[in-house]
Amino acid sequence: MGKKMIEIDVNNRFWVMKKLPEGNDFENALEIKEESKLIIPEGCFATKNKYLSMDAGTRMYMTEREDSYQPPIPIGEKLMGTVLGEVIESNHPEYKKGDVLRSYGQWSDYSLVDPTSMYPSKVDTSNIDLVDYVGVYGANGWTAYVGVINTGRVKAGDTFVVSAAAGCTGLMAGQIAKIAGCKVIGIAGSDEKCNLICNDYGFDGAINYKTENISNKLKDLCPEGVNVYFDNVAGSTLDAVLENMANFGVIAVCGLLENYASKERLPGPYNYDLILMKRLRFEGFFSPDFYHREGEINPILEKWDNEGLLKLPIEITDGLENLVSAYSKLFIGSNTGKVVVKV
Ligand SMILES: NC(=O)c1ccc[n+]([C@@H]2O[C@H](COP(=O)([O-])OP(=O)(O)OC[C@H]3O[C@@H](n4cnc5c(N)ncnc54)[C@H](OP(=O)(O)O)[C@@H]3O)[C@@H](O)[C@H]2O)c1
Structure with missing residues:
Protein backbone atom coordinates (compact mmCIF):
# COMPACT_ATOMS: atom_id res chain seq x y z
CA MET A 1 0.00 0.00 0.00
CA VAL A 136 -36.36 20.07 0.65
CA TYR A 137 -32.72 21.19 1.07
CA GLY A 138 -31.12 18.64 -1.23
CA ALA A 139 -31.01 17.66 -4.88
CA ASN A 140 -34.77 17.03 -5.15
CA GLY A 141 -35.58 20.50 -3.80
CA TRP A 142 -33.12 22.16 -6.17
CA THR A 143 -34.38 20.07 -9.08
CA ALA A 144 -37.96 21.09 -8.38
CA TYR A 145 -36.93 24.75 -8.06
CA VAL A 146 -34.78 24.84 -11.19
CA GLY A 147 -37.29 22.83 -13.23
CA VAL A 148 -40.16 25.15 -12.39
CA ILE A 149 -38.41 28.53 -12.23
CA ASN A 150 -35.42 28.32 -14.60
CA THR A 151 -36.34 25.62 -17.11
CA GLY A 152 -40.13 25.99 -16.93
CA ARG A 153 -39.91 29.79 -16.57
CA VAL A 154 -43.42 29.81 -15.16
CA LYS A 155 -45.45 33.01 -14.98
CA ALA A 156 -48.36 33.81 -12.70
CA GLY A 157 -51.55 32.57 -14.36
CA ASP A 158 -49.83 29.73 -16.24
CA THR A 159 -51.33 26.25 -16.20
CA PHE A 160 -48.70 23.85 -14.87
CA VAL A 161 -48.84 20.03 -14.94
CA VAL A 162 -46.50 17.65 -13.13
CA SER A 163 -46.31 13.84 -13.24
CA ALA A 164 -45.23 11.58 -10.33
CA ALA A 165 -46.93 14.42 -8.49
CA ALA A 166 -47.12 12.83 -5.03
CA GLY A 167 -43.47 11.77 -5.07
CA CYS A 168 -40.62 13.81 -3.68
CA THR A 169 -39.65 15.89 -6.70
CA GLY A 170 -43.18 16.21 -8.10
CA LEU A 171 -44.74 17.27 -4.81
CA MET A 172 -42.23 20.07 -4.42
CA ALA A 173 -42.46 21.13 -8.08
CA GLY A 174 -46.24 21.44 -7.78
CA GLN A 175 -46.01 23.52 -4.60
CA ILE A 176 -43.34 25.80 -6.11
CA ALA A 177 -45.53 26.36 -9.17
CA LYS A 178 -48.42 27.28 -6.82
CA ILE A 179 -46.15 29.78 -5.03
CA ALA A 180 -45.36 31.26 -8.46
CA GLY A 181 -49.09 31.79 -9.06
CA CYS A 182 -49.85 28.91 -11.43
CA LYS A 183 -52.88 26.69 -11.72
CA VAL A 184 -51.41 23.29 -10.85
CA ILE A 185 -52.57 19.83 -11.95
CA GLY A 186 -50.84 16.69 -10.70
CA ILE A 187 -50.76 13.22 -12.27
CA ALA A 188 -50.39 10.38 -9.74
CA GLY A 189 -51.07 6.67 -9.35
CA SER A 190 -53.97 6.42 -6.88
CA ASP A 191 -57.11 8.20 -5.74
CA GLU A 192 -55.54 8.60 -2.27
CA LYS A 193 -52.57 10.44 -3.74
CA CYS A 194 -54.85 12.59 -5.94
CA ASN A 195 -56.96 13.58 -2.93
CA LEU A 196 -53.88 14.25 -0.84
CA ILE A 197 -52.17 16.58 -3.30
CA CYS A 198 -55.38 18.61 -3.73
CA ASN A 199 -56.47 18.67 -0.08
CA ASP A 200 -53.12 18.98 1.71
CA TYR A 201 -50.72 20.44 -0.85
CA GLY A 202 -52.85 23.02 -2.66
CA PHE A 203 -52.98 21.44 -6.14
CA ASP A 204 -55.99 22.62 -8.18
CA GLY A 205 -56.69 19.27 -9.77
CA ALA A 206 -55.37 15.73 -10.10
CA ILE A 207 -55.50 12.80 -12.49
CA ASN A 208 -55.18 9.15 -11.49
CA TYR A 209 -53.20 7.84 -14.47
CA LYS A 210 -54.02 4.24 -13.54
CA THR A 211 -57.79 4.66 -13.81
CA GLU A 212 -58.40 7.79 -15.89
CA ASN A 213 -57.63 8.83 -19.46
CA ILE A 214 -54.98 11.52 -18.98
CA SER A 215 -55.62 13.33 -22.23
CA ASN A 216 -59.40 13.54 -21.76
CA LYS A 217 -59.14 14.57 -18.13
CA LEU A 218 -56.63 17.31 -19.02
CA LYS A 219 -59.12 18.65 -21.59
CA ASP A 220 -61.70 18.90 -18.80
CA LEU A 221 -59.37 20.35 -16.18
CA CYS A 222 -57.46 22.77 -18.40
CA PRO A 223 -59.30 23.59 -21.62
CA GLU A 224 -57.04 26.67 -21.89
CA GLY A 225 -54.05 24.35 -22.53
CA VAL A 226 -50.95 23.52 -20.51
CA ASN A 227 -48.21 26.15 -20.46
CA VAL A 228 -45.58 24.16 -18.57
CA TYR A 229 -45.30 20.39 -18.15
CA PHE A 230 -42.77 19.16 -15.56
CA ASP A 231 -42.19 15.68 -16.94
CA ASN A 232 -41.03 13.01 -14.51
CA VAL A 233 -42.15 9.97 -16.51
CA ALA A 234 -41.95 10.45 -20.33
CA GLY A 235 -43.65 7.65 -22.37
CA SER A 236 -47.41 7.54 -22.84
CA THR A 237 -48.01 10.25 -20.23
CA LEU A 238 -45.90 12.69 -22.22
CA ASP A 239 -47.91 11.91 -25.35
CA ALA A 240 -51.17 12.60 -23.51
CA VAL A 241 -49.89 15.92 -22.18
CA LEU A 242 -48.50 16.92 -25.60
CA GLU A 243 -52.05 16.74 -26.98
CA ASN A 244 -53.06 19.33 -24.40
CA MET A 245 -50.13 21.76 -24.53
CA ALA A 246 -50.86 25.41 -25.25
CA ASN A 247 -48.94 27.10 -28.09
CA PHE A 248 -45.43 28.18 -27.01
CA GLY A 249 -45.60 25.86 -23.99
CA VAL A 250 -42.60 24.30 -22.27
CA ILE A 251 -41.82 20.67 -21.49
CA ALA A 252 -39.27 20.62 -18.65
CA VAL A 253 -37.80 17.11 -18.86
CA CYS A 254 -36.86 15.96 -15.37
CA GLY A 255 -37.12 12.16 -15.43
CA LEU A 256 -38.09 9.08 -17.44
CA LEU A 257 -39.85 6.82 -14.96
CA GLU A 258 -41.83 4.97 -17.65
CA ASN A 259 -38.53 4.02 -19.31
CA TYR A 260 -36.17 3.21 -16.45
CA ALA A 261 -36.90 -0.51 -16.24
CA SER A 262 -36.74 -1.01 -20.00
CA LYS A 263 -33.78 -2.84 -21.52
CA GLU A 264 -34.39 -1.30 -24.91
CA ARG A 265 -34.46 2.32 -25.94
CA LEU A 266 -38.10 3.30 -26.22
CA PRO A 267 -39.27 5.26 -29.26
CA GLY A 268 -39.77 9.00 -28.82
CA PRO A 269 -43.17 10.60 -28.39
CA TYR A 270 -45.79 9.56 -30.94
CA ASN A 271 -46.95 13.19 -30.91
CA TYR A 272 -43.55 14.56 -31.93
CA ASP A 273 -45.17 16.65 -34.68
CA LEU A 274 -47.01 18.70 -32.07
CA ILE A 275 -43.68 20.21 -30.99
CA LEU A 276 -43.71 22.06 -34.29
CA MET A 277 -47.47 22.65 -34.56
CA LYS A 278 -47.56 24.20 -31.07
CA ARG A 279 -44.05 25.77 -31.17
CA LEU A 280 -43.04 24.03 -27.94
CA ARG A 281 -39.72 24.21 -26.10
CA PHE A 282 -38.34 20.90 -24.74
CA GLU A 283 -35.51 21.22 -22.23
CA GLY A 284 -33.84 18.68 -19.96
CA PHE A 285 -32.14 19.58 -16.70
CA PHE A 286 -29.91 17.58 -14.36
CA SER A 287 -29.28 18.41 -10.73
CA PRO A 288 -25.45 18.09 -10.57
CA ASP A 289 -25.35 20.98 -13.05
CA PHE A 290 -26.76 23.26 -10.36
CA TYR A 291 -25.40 21.82 -7.09
CA HIS A 292 -23.21 24.93 -6.91
CA ARG A 293 -26.40 26.98 -6.53
CA GLU A 294 -27.20 25.49 -3.10
CA GLY A 295 -26.30 28.77 -1.34
CA GLU A 296 -28.70 30.69 -3.56
CA ILE A 297 -31.61 28.22 -3.69
CA ASN A 298 -31.73 26.86 -0.12
CA PRO A 299 -32.53 30.24 1.52
CA ILE A 300 -35.48 30.63 -0.87
CA LEU A 301 -36.72 27.12 -0.07
CA GLU A 302 -36.19 27.79 3.65
CA LYS A 303 -38.32 30.93 3.50
CA TRP A 304 -41.15 29.04 1.81
CA ASP A 305 -40.74 26.16 4.26
CA ASN A 306 -40.95 28.57 7.22
CA GLU A 307 -44.05 30.19 5.73
CA GLY A 308 -45.71 26.77 5.45
CA LEU A 309 -45.84 26.99 1.64
CA LEU A 310 -43.47 24.09 0.94
CA LYS A 311 -44.08 20.82 2.76
CA LEU A 312 -42.47 17.46 2.19
N1 LIG B 1 -33.22 15.67 -13.57
C1 LIG B 1 -32.76 15.54 -12.34
O1 LIG B 1 -31.70 16.03 -11.98
C2 LIG B 1 -33.56 14.76 -11.33
C3 LIG B 1 -33.28 14.87 -9.97
C4 LIG B 1 -34.12 14.18 -9.07
C5 LIG B 1 -35.17 13.43 -9.55
N2 LIG B 1 -35.37 13.35 -10.89
C6 LIG B 1 -36.48 12.57 -11.44
O2 LIG B 1 -37.67 12.88 -10.75
C7 LIG B 1 -38.56 11.77 -10.82
C8 LIG B 1 -39.05 11.46 -9.42
O3 LIG B 1 -37.94 10.97 -8.68
P1 LIG B 1 -37.97 10.91 -7.09
O4 LIG B 1 -36.64 10.35 -6.71
O5 LIG B 1 -38.43 12.22 -6.56
O6 LIG B 1 -39.03 9.77 -6.78
P2 LIG B 1 -40.52 9.89 -6.23
O7 LIG B 1 -41.26 10.81 -7.13
O8 LIG B 1 -40.52 10.16 -4.79
O9 LIG B 1 -41.04 8.40 -6.43
C9 LIG B 1 -41.33 7.93 -7.69
C10 LIG B 1 -42.86 8.00 -7.93
O10 LIG B 1 -43.06 7.93 -9.31
C11 LIG B 1 -44.24 7.22 -9.61
N3 LIG B 1 -43.94 6.22 -10.64
C12 LIG B 1 -43.10 5.16 -10.53
N4 LIG B 1 -43.05 4.47 -11.69
C13 LIG B 1 -43.88 5.14 -12.55
C14 LIG B 1 -44.27 4.92 -13.90
N5 LIG B 1 -43.80 3.89 -14.63
N6 LIG B 1 -45.15 5.79 -14.44
C15 LIG B 1 -45.64 6.82 -13.74
N7 LIG B 1 -45.32 7.09 -12.46
C16 LIG B 1 -44.45 6.24 -11.89
C17 LIG B 1 -44.70 6.54 -8.31
O11 LIG B 1 -45.90 7.17 -7.87
P3 LIG B 1 -47.35 6.84 -8.53
O12 LIG B 1 -48.13 6.20 -7.43
O13 LIG B 1 -47.83 8.18 -8.91
O14 LIG B 1 -47.12 5.91 -9.68
C18 LIG B 1 -43.59 6.83 -7.31
O15 LIG B 1 -44.08 7.15 -6.03
C19 LIG B 1 -37.76 10.64 -11.47
O16 LIG B 1 -38.06 10.58 -12.85
C20 LIG B 1 -36.33 11.06 -11.26
O17 LIG B 1 -35.44 10.51 -12.19
C21 LIG B 1 -34.59 13.99 -11.78
Whole structure:
Protein backbone atom coordinates (compact mmCIF):
# COMPACT_ATOMS: atom_id res chain seq x y z
CA MET A 1 0.00 0.00 0.00
CA GLY A 2 1.35 3.52 -0.84
CA LYS A 3 2.22 5.46 2.29
CA LYS A 4 -0.48 8.06 1.63
CA MET A 5 -3.28 5.52 2.04
CA ILE A 6 -5.08 5.28 5.37
CA GLU A 7 -6.55 1.91 6.38
CA ILE A 8 -9.29 1.69 8.99
CA ASP A 9 -11.01 -1.29 10.63
CA VAL A 10 -14.79 -1.15 10.32
CA ASN A 11 -17.59 -3.67 10.04
CA ASN A 12 -19.10 -2.35 6.87
CA ARG A 13 -22.19 -3.76 5.21
CA PHE A 14 -22.83 -2.60 1.64
CA TRP A 15 -25.31 -3.27 -1.17
CA VAL A 16 -24.32 -4.54 -4.61
CA MET A 17 -26.14 -5.93 -7.64
CA LYS A 18 -25.71 -9.66 -8.14
CA LYS A 19 -27.53 -9.30 -11.47
CA LEU A 20 -29.44 -6.58 -13.30
CA PRO A 21 -32.98 -6.20 -11.93
CA GLU A 22 -35.83 -7.46 -14.11
CA GLY A 23 -38.45 -4.71 -14.01
CA ASN A 24 -38.96 -3.77 -10.38
CA ASP A 25 -37.64 -7.02 -8.90
CA PHE A 26 -34.88 -5.59 -6.71
CA GLU A 27 -35.28 -8.37 -4.13
CA ASN A 28 -33.63 -10.93 -6.41
CA ALA A 29 -31.13 -8.53 -7.95
CA LEU A 30 -29.53 -6.81 -4.95
CA GLU A 31 -27.58 -8.35 -2.11
CA ILE A 32 -25.91 -7.10 1.02
CA LYS A 33 -22.25 -7.95 1.66
CA GLU A 34 -19.72 -7.24 4.38
CA GLU A 35 -16.11 -6.15 4.68
CA SER A 36 -13.86 -5.39 7.64
CA LYS A 37 -11.56 -2.67 6.29
CA LEU A 38 -11.77 0.57 4.35
CA ILE A 39 -8.76 1.97 2.52
CA ILE A 40 -8.89 5.73 2.13
CA PRO A 41 -6.71 7.05 -0.73
CA GLU A 42 -5.17 10.51 -0.56
CA GLY A 43 -7.79 13.19 -1.27
CA CYS A 44 -10.67 11.08 0.07
CA PHE A 45 -12.39 10.59 3.42
CA ALA A 46 -14.71 8.09 5.13
CA THR A 47 -18.10 8.81 6.65
CA LYS A 48 -20.30 6.87 9.02
CA ASN A 49 -23.62 7.11 7.23
CA LYS A 50 -26.77 8.23 9.03
CA TYR A 51 -29.23 8.52 6.15
CA LEU A 52 -29.23 7.25 2.57
CA SER A 53 -31.32 9.09 0.01
CA MET A 54 -33.46 6.80 -2.17
CA ASP A 55 -33.75 8.31 -5.65
CA ALA A 56 -35.70 6.99 -8.60
CA GLY A 57 -33.01 8.18 -11.04
CA THR A 58 -30.48 5.68 -9.63
CA ARG A 59 -32.47 2.99 -11.49
CA MET A 60 -30.42 4.12 -14.51
CA TYR A 61 -27.29 2.68 -12.85
CA MET A 62 -28.90 -0.73 -12.89
CA THR A 63 -29.00 -1.16 -16.66
CA GLU A 64 -26.52 -1.90 -19.41
CA ARG A 65 -27.06 1.45 -21.08
CA GLU A 66 -23.82 3.36 -21.38
CA ASP A 67 -25.33 6.53 -22.82
CA SER A 68 -27.12 7.85 -19.74
CA TYR A 69 -25.79 10.88 -17.90
CA GLN A 70 -24.19 8.52 -15.42
CA PRO A 71 -22.73 5.18 -16.45
CA PRO A 72 -24.08 1.92 -15.02
CA ILE A 73 -22.58 0.56 -11.79
CA PRO A 74 -20.98 -2.82 -12.62
CA ILE A 75 -22.37 -6.03 -11.10
CA GLY A 76 -20.71 -6.67 -7.72
CA GLU A 77 -19.63 -3.07 -7.12
CA LYS A 78 -21.04 -0.97 -4.30
CA LEU A 79 -24.25 0.84 -5.19
CA MET A 80 -24.04 4.60 -4.83
CA GLY A 81 -26.21 7.55 -3.98
CA THR A 82 -26.46 10.66 -1.85
CA VAL A 83 -25.65 10.00 1.81
CA LEU A 84 -25.72 12.05 4.98
CA GLY A 85 -23.02 11.16 7.46
CA GLU A 86 -20.19 12.17 9.73
CA VAL A 87 -16.52 12.05 8.78
CA ILE A 88 -14.76 9.37 10.84
CA GLU A 89 -11.37 9.46 9.10
CA SER A 90 -9.99 11.84 6.53
CA ASN A 91 -7.16 11.85 4.04
CA HIS A 92 -8.16 15.29 2.76
CA PRO A 93 -7.11 18.61 4.35
CA GLU A 94 -10.54 20.27 4.05
CA TYR A 95 -12.64 17.50 5.58
CA LYS A 96 -12.12 16.80 9.28
CA LYS A 97 -13.28 14.11 11.67
CA GLY A 98 -16.69 15.10 13.04
CA ASP A 99 -17.77 17.15 9.98
CA VAL A 100 -21.38 16.37 9.08
CA LEU A 101 -21.80 16.23 5.35
CA ARG A 102 -24.07 15.45 2.47
CA SER A 103 -21.98 13.66 -0.12
CA TYR A 104 -22.00 11.10 -2.87
CA GLY A 105 -21.27 7.78 -1.18
CA GLN A 106 -22.24 4.14 -1.09
CA TRP A 107 -25.39 2.35 0.09
CA SER A 108 -23.51 1.10 3.14
CA ASP A 109 -22.79 1.65 6.83
CA TYR A 110 -19.63 3.60 5.97
CA SER A 111 -18.87 5.48 2.77
CA LEU A 112 -15.60 6.19 1.08
CA VAL A 113 -16.03 9.65 -0.43
CA ASP A 114 -14.02 11.13 -3.27
CA PRO A 115 -14.98 14.81 -3.16
CA THR A 116 -13.96 15.33 -6.78
CA SER A 117 -16.60 12.85 -7.98
CA MET A 118 -19.55 14.90 -6.77
CA TYR A 119 -19.67 17.97 -4.61
CA PRO A 120 -19.97 17.23 -0.88
CA SER A 121 -21.31 19.97 1.38
CA LYS A 122 -21.11 20.52 5.10
CA VAL A 123 -24.56 20.86 6.60
CA ASP A 124 -25.70 23.05 9.48
CA THR A 125 -28.24 21.25 11.66
CA SER A 126 -28.86 24.13 14.08
CA ASN A 127 -32.15 25.10 12.35
CA ILE A 128 -32.72 22.31 9.85
CA ASP A 129 -33.05 18.59 10.65
CA LEU A 130 -30.25 16.52 9.16
CA VAL A 131 -32.62 14.34 7.13
CA ASP A 132 -34.11 17.41 5.39
CA TYR A 133 -30.78 17.87 3.61
CA VAL A 134 -31.86 15.07 1.29
CA GLY A 135 -35.41 16.45 1.13
CA VAL A 136 -36.36 20.07 0.65
CA TYR A 137 -32.72 21.19 1.07
CA GLY A 138 -31.12 18.64 -1.23
CA ALA A 139 -31.01 17.66 -4.88
CA ASN A 140 -34.77 17.03 -5.15
CA GLY A 141 -35.58 20.50 -3.80
CA TRP A 142 -33.12 22.16 -6.17
CA THR A 143 -34.38 20.07 -9.08
CA ALA A 144 -37.96 21.09 -8.38
CA TYR A 145 -36.93 24.75 -8.06
CA VAL A 146 -34.78 24.84 -11.19
CA GLY A 147 -37.29 22.83 -13.23
CA VAL A 148 -40.16 25.15 -12.39
CA ILE A 149 -38.41 28.53 -12.23
CA ASN A 150 -35.42 28.32 -14.60
CA THR A 151 -36.34 25.62 -17.11
CA GLY A 152 -40.13 25.99 -16.93
CA ARG A 153 -39.91 29.79 -16.57
CA VAL A 154 -43.42 29.81 -15.16
CA LYS A 155 -45.45 33.01 -14.98
CA ALA A 156 -48.36 33.81 -12.70
CA GLY A 157 -51.55 32.57 -14.36
CA ASP A 158 -49.83 29.73 -16.24
CA THR A 159 -51.33 26.25 -16.20
CA PHE A 160 -48.70 23.85 -14.87
CA VAL A 161 -48.84 20.03 -14.94
CA VAL A 162 -46.50 17.65 -13.13
CA SER A 163 -46.31 13.84 -13.24
CA ALA A 164 -45.23 11.58 -10.33
CA ALA A 165 -46.93 14.42 -8.49
CA ALA A 166 -47.12 12.83 -5.03
CA GLY A 167 -43.47 11.77 -5.07
CA CYS A 168 -40.62 13.81 -3.68
CA THR A 169 -39.65 15.89 -6.70
CA GLY A 170 -43.18 16.21 -8.10
CA LEU A 171 -44.74 17.27 -4.81
CA MET A 172 -42.23 20.07 -4.42
CA ALA A 173 -42.46 21.13 -8.08
CA GLY A 174 -46.24 21.44 -7.78
CA GLN A 175 -46.01 23.52 -4.60
CA ILE A 176 -43.34 25.80 -6.11
CA ALA A 177 -45.53 26.36 -9.17
CA LYS A 178 -48.42 27.28 -6.82
CA ILE A 179 -46.15 29.78 -5.03
CA ALA A 180 -45.36 31.26 -8.46
CA GLY A 181 -49.09 31.79 -9.06
CA CYS A 182 -49.85 28.91 -11.43
CA LYS A 183 -52.88 26.69 -11.72
CA VAL A 184 -51.41 23.29 -10.85
CA ILE A 185 -52.57 19.83 -11.95
CA GLY A 186 -50.84 16.69 -10.70
CA ILE A 187 -50.76 13.22 -12.27
CA ALA A 188 -50.39 10.38 -9.74
CA GLY A 189 -51.07 6.67 -9.35
CA SER A 190 -53.97 6.42 -6.88
CA ASP A 191 -57.11 8.20 -5.74
CA GLU A 192 -55.54 8.60 -2.27
CA LYS A 193 -52.57 10.44 -3.74
CA CYS A 194 -54.85 12.59 -5.94
CA ASN A 195 -56.96 13.58 -2.93
CA LEU A 196 -53.88 14.25 -0.84
CA ILE A 197 -52.17 16.58 -3.30
CA CYS A 198 -55.38 18.61 -3.73
CA ASN A 199 -56.47 18.67 -0.08
CA ASP A 200 -53.12 18.98 1.71
CA TYR A 201 -50.72 20.44 -0.85
CA GLY A 202 -52.85 23.02 -2.66
CA PHE A 203 -52.98 21.44 -6.14
CA ASP A 204 -55.99 22.62 -8.18
CA GLY A 205 -56.69 19.27 -9.77
CA ALA A 206 -55.37 15.73 -10.10
CA ILE A 207 -55.50 12.80 -12.49
CA ASN A 208 -55.18 9.15 -11.49
CA TYR A 209 -53.20 7.84 -14.47
CA LYS A 210 -54.02 4.24 -13.54
CA THR A 211 -57.79 4.66 -13.81
CA GLU A 212 -58.40 7.79 -15.89
CA ASN A 213 -57.63 8.83 -19.46
CA ILE A 214 -54.98 11.52 -18.98
CA SER A 215 -55.62 13.33 -22.23
CA ASN A 216 -59.40 13.54 -21.76
CA LYS A 217 -59.14 14.57 -18.13
CA LEU A 218 -56.63 17.31 -19.02
CA LYS A 219 -59.12 18.65 -21.59
CA ASP A 220 -61.70 18.90 -18.80
CA LEU A 221 -59.37 20.35 -16.18
CA CYS A 222 -57.46 22.77 -18.40
CA PRO A 223 -59.30 23.59 -21.62
CA GLU A 224 -57.04 26.67 -21.89
CA GLY A 225 -54.05 24.35 -22.53
CA VAL A 226 -50.95 23.52 -20.51
CA ASN A 227 -48.21 26.15 -20.46
CA VAL A 228 -45.58 24.16 -18.57
CA TYR A 229 -45.30 20.39 -18.15
CA PHE A 230 -42.77 19.16 -15.56
CA ASP A 231 -42.19 15.68 -16.94
CA ASN A 232 -41.03 13.01 -14.51
CA VAL A 233 -42.15 9.97 -16.51
CA ALA A 234 -41.95 10.45 -20.33
CA GLY A 235 -43.65 7.65 -22.37
CA SER A 236 -47.41 7.54 -22.84
CA THR A 237 -48.01 10.25 -20.23
CA LEU A 238 -45.90 12.69 -22.22
CA ASP A 239 -47.91 11.91 -25.35
CA ALA A 240 -51.17 12.60 -23.51
CA VAL A 241 -49.89 15.92 -22.18
CA LEU A 242 -48.50 16.92 -25.60
CA GLU A 243 -52.05 16.74 -26.98
CA ASN A 244 -53.06 19.33 -24.40
CA MET A 245 -50.13 21.76 -24.53
CA ALA A 246 -50.86 25.41 -25.25
CA ASN A 247 -48.94 27.10 -28.09
CA PHE A 248 -45.43 28.18 -27.01
CA GLY A 249 -45.60 25.86 -23.99
CA VAL A 250 -42.60 24.30 -22.27
CA ILE A 251 -41.82 20.67 -21.49
CA ALA A 252 -39.27 20.62 -18.65
CA VAL A 253 -37.80 17.11 -18.86
CA CYS A 254 -36.86 15.96 -15.37
CA GLY A 255 -37.12 12.16 -15.43
CA LEU A 256 -38.09 9.08 -17.44
CA LEU A 257 -39.85 6.82 -14.96
CA GLU A 258 -41.83 4.97 -17.65
CA ASN A 259 -38.53 4.02 -19.31
CA TYR A 260 -36.17 3.21 -16.45
CA ALA A 261 -36.90 -0.51 -16.24
CA SER A 262 -36.74 -1.01 -20.00
CA LYS A 263 -33.78 -2.84 -21.52
CA GLU A 264 -34.39 -1.30 -24.91
CA ARG A 265 -34.46 2.32 -25.94
CA LEU A 266 -38.10 3.30 -26.22
CA PRO A 267 -39.27 5.26 -29.26
CA GLY A 268 -39.77 9.00 -28.82
CA PRO A 269 -43.17 10.60 -28.39
CA TYR A 270 -45.79 9.56 -30.94
CA ASN A 271 -46.95 13.19 -30.91
CA TYR A 272 -43.55 14.56 -31.93
CA ASP A 273 -45.17 16.65 -34.68
CA LEU A 274 -47.01 18.70 -32.07
CA ILE A 275 -43.68 20.21 -30.99
CA LEU A 276 -43.71 22.06 -34.29
CA MET A 277 -47.47 22.65 -34.56
CA LYS A 278 -47.56 24.20 -31.07
CA ARG A 279 -44.05 25.77 -31.17
CA LEU A 280 -43.04 24.03 -27.94
CA ARG A 281 -39.72 24.21 -26.10
CA PHE A 282 -38.34 20.90 -24.74
CA GLU A 283 -35.51 21.22 -22.23
CA GLY A 284 -33.84 18.68 -19.96
CA PHE A 285 -32.14 19.58 -16.70
CA PHE A 286 -29.91 17.58 -14.36
CA SER A 287 -29.28 18.41 -10.73
CA PRO A 288 -25.45 18.09 -10.57
CA ASP A 289 -25.35 20.98 -13.05
CA PHE A 290 -26.76 23.26 -10.36
CA TYR A 291 -25.40 21.82 -7.09
CA HIS A 292 -23.21 24.93 -6.91
CA ARG A 293 -26.40 26.98 -6.53
CA GLU A 294 -27.20 25.49 -3.10
CA GLY A 295 -26.30 28.77 -1.34
CA GLU A 296 -28.70 30.69 -3.56
CA ILE A 297 -31.61 28.22 -3.69
CA ASN A 298 -31.73 26.86 -0.12
CA PRO A 299 -32.53 30.24 1.52
CA ILE A 300 -35.48 30.63 -0.87
CA LEU A 301 -36.72 27.12 -0.07
CA GLU A 302 -36.19 27.79 3.65
CA LYS A 303 -38.32 30.93 3.50
CA TRP A 304 -41.15 29.04 1.81
CA ASP A 305 -40.74 26.16 4.26
CA ASN A 306 -40.95 28.57 7.22
CA GLU A 307 -44.05 30.19 5.73
CA GLY A 308 -45.71 26.77 5.45
CA LEU A 309 -45.84 26.99 1.64
CA LEU A 310 -43.47 24.09 0.94
CA LYS A 311 -44.08 20.82 2.76
CA LEU A 312 -42.47 17.46 2.19
CA PRO A 313 -43.34 14.25 4.04
CA ILE A 314 -40.35 11.98 4.63
CA GLU A 315 -40.77 8.20 4.85
CA ILE A 316 -37.87 6.76 6.86
CA THR A 317 -37.09 3.04 6.72
CA ASP A 318 -34.99 1.87 9.64
CA GLY A 319 -31.99 -0.37 8.95
CA LEU A 320 -29.60 -0.75 6.03
CA GLU A 321 -30.79 -4.35 5.72
CA ASN A 322 -34.29 -3.08 4.79
CA LEU A 323 -33.07 -0.92 1.90
CA VAL A 324 -34.70 -2.98 -0.85
CA SER A 325 -38.21 -2.47 0.51
CA ALA A 326 -37.55 1.29 0.78
CA TYR A 327 -36.09 1.56 -2.73
CA SER A 328 -38.90 -0.51 -4.27
CA LYS A 329 -41.48 2.01 -3.05
CA LEU A 330 -40.33 4.47 -5.72
CA PHE A 331 -41.23 2.06 -8.50
CA ILE A 332 -44.37 0.45 -7.15
CA GLY A 333 -45.59 3.89 -6.09
CA SER A 334 -46.18 3.14 -2.41
CA ASN A 335 -44.39 6.30 -1.25
CA THR A 336 -45.62 9.82 -0.74
CA GLY A 337 -42.80 12.38 -0.64
CA LYS A 338 -39.19 11.50 0.12
CA VAL A 339 -37.93 7.97 0.84
CA VAL A 340 -34.89 7.65 3.10
CA VAL A 341 -33.06 4.75 4.76
CA LYS A 342 -31.78 5.34 8.29
CA VAL A 343 -28.57 3.41 8.77
N1 LIG B 1 -33.22 15.67 -13.57
C1 LIG B 1 -32.76 15.54 -12.34
O1 LIG B 1 -31.70 16.03 -11.98
C2 LIG B 1 -33.56 14.76 -11.33
C3 LIG B 1 -33.28 14.87 -9.97
C4 LIG B 1 -34.12 14.18 -9.07
C5 LIG B 1 -35.17 13.43 -9.55
N2 LIG B 1 -35.37 13.35 -10.89
C6 LIG B 1 -36.48 12.57 -11.44
O2 LIG B 1 -37.67 12.88 -10.75
C7 LIG B 1 -38.56 11.77 -10.82
C8 LIG B 1 -39.05 11.46 -9.42
O3 LIG B 1 -37.94 10.97 -8.68
P1 LIG B 1 -37.97 10.91 -7.09
O4 LIG B 1 -36.64 10.35 -6.71
O5 LIG B 1 -38.43 12.22 -6.56
O6 LIG B 1 -39.03 9.77 -6.78
P2 LIG B 1 -40.52 9.89 -6.23
O7 LIG B 1 -41.26 10.81 -7.13
O8 LIG B 1 -40.52 10.16 -4.79
O9 LIG B 1 -41.04 8.40 -6.43
C9 LIG B 1 -41.33 7.93 -7.69
C10 LIG B 1 -42.86 8.00 -7.93
O10 LIG B 1 -43.06 7.93 -9.31
C11 LIG B 1 -44.24 7.22 -9.61
N3 LIG B 1 -43.94 6.22 -10.64
C12 LIG B 1 -43.10 5.16 -10.53
N4 LIG B 1 -43.05 4.47 -11.69
C13 LIG B 1 -43.88 5.14 -12.55
C14 LIG B 1 -44.27 4.92 -13.90
N5 LIG B 1 -43.80 3.89 -14.63
N6 LIG B 1 -45.15 5.79 -14.44
C15 LIG B 1 -45.64 6.82 -13.74
N7 LIG B 1 -45.32 7.09 -12.46
C16 LIG B 1 -44.45 6.24 -11.89
C17 LIG B 1 -44.70 6.54 -8.31
O11 LIG B 1 -45.90 7.17 -7.87
P3 LIG B 1 -47.35 6.84 -8.53
O12 LIG B 1 -48.13 6.20 -7.43
O13 LIG B 1 -47.83 8.18 -8.91
O14 LIG B 1 -47.12 5.91 -9.68
C18 LIG B 1 -43.59 6.83 -7.31
O15 LIG B 1 -44.08 7.15 -6.03
C19 LIG B 1 -37.76 10.64 -11.47
O16 LIG B 1 -38.06 10.58 -12.85
C20 LIG B 1 -36.33 11.06 -11.26
O17 LIG B 1 -35.44 10.51 -12.19
C21 LIG B 1 -34.59 13.99 -11.78
